[in-house]
Amino acid sequence: MSDTTIFLDQFTSASVAGRILKRQATYWDVQMLTGSDDSIWRISFSKKAERQLPSNPFASASLTNNHPLLINYQEKWSSVAIYKSPQSNPDRIIKGINSIVLQQTLGYRSAKQYLSSIATDVLTSGYGELVRAPNSIISSLIPFVQQAGILYTILVSGGPINLIQHSEQFALLLGNGYIIASKIDVNKIGT
Numbered sequence: 700m701s702d703t704t705i706f707l708d709q710f711t712s713a714s715v716a717g718r719i720l721k722r723q724a725t726y727w728d729v730q731m732l733t734g735s736d737d738s739i740w741r742i743s744f745s746k747k748a749e750r751q752l753p754s755n756p757f758a759s760a761s762l763t764n765n766h767p768l769l770i771n772y773q774e775k776w777s778s779v780a781i782y783k784s785p786q787s788n789p790d791r792i793i794k795g796i797n798s799i800v801l802q803q804t805l806g807y808r809s810a811k812q813y814l815s816s817i818a819t820d821v822l823t824s825g826y827g828e829l830v831r832a833p834n835s836i837i838s839s840l841i842p843f844v845q846q847a848g849i850l851y852t853i854l855v856s857g858g859p860i861n862l863i864q865h866s867e868q869f870a871l872l873l874g875n876g877y878i879i880a881s882k883i884d885v886n887k888i889g890t
Contacts, residue, residue, distance in 0.1 A: 717873070718756040728888070729873070732756055739889040744880035748772060748868060751807075753876025761872045762885075767804040768877060772868040774833035776856040779840060784849040785825030792822050795843050796830065803839050807877070831856060 797810035821827035
């Protein structure tokens with residue numbers, strides 16, 4: 700059994716928590732916080748694409764290559780451009796889009812990452828690119844856009860924004876934080 704498997708198996712118990720002791724560009728040292736085990740683990744990562752620091756302590760850990768955080772790197776992207784559809788309440792539309800994005804990404808991403816920087820102006824004028832996102836998010840937004848009576852077209856933008864071409868991405872989730880990288884290893888370095 701690998702150290703990575705042992706580390707992740709530790710978090711199957713509800714009484715287990717962990718905390719980050721040291722953060723470096725290519726690794727984090729994490730300590731288990733349980734009554735019987737205070738092991739220290741080094742989580743090494745290479746070709747890091749993205750990270751969000753978890754709160755300390757964190758109560759869960761998982762490693763996956765299938766998570767809503769990874770759609771930015773796995774799916775093709777498209778844009779929704781609107782025309783002849785001025786909106787009198789653009790904030791309502793933006794809040795609706797944000798709600799859908801939060802739901803699709805399990806709360807890890809907000810619409811701000813995908814909305815045009817001038818989304819309010821686009822909605823007010825009724826013309827322009829409103830949102831650019833992975834196709835699964837675009838597909839989820841279309842019923843809302845249609846219900847709002849917005850005329851739109853979908854523009855195919857191309858491949859995923861995989862910063863490391865032709866490389867599978869993994870997400871290590873630690874509580875509410877994460878690391879996305881093409882290689883993640885966990886090794887026990889102390890007790």
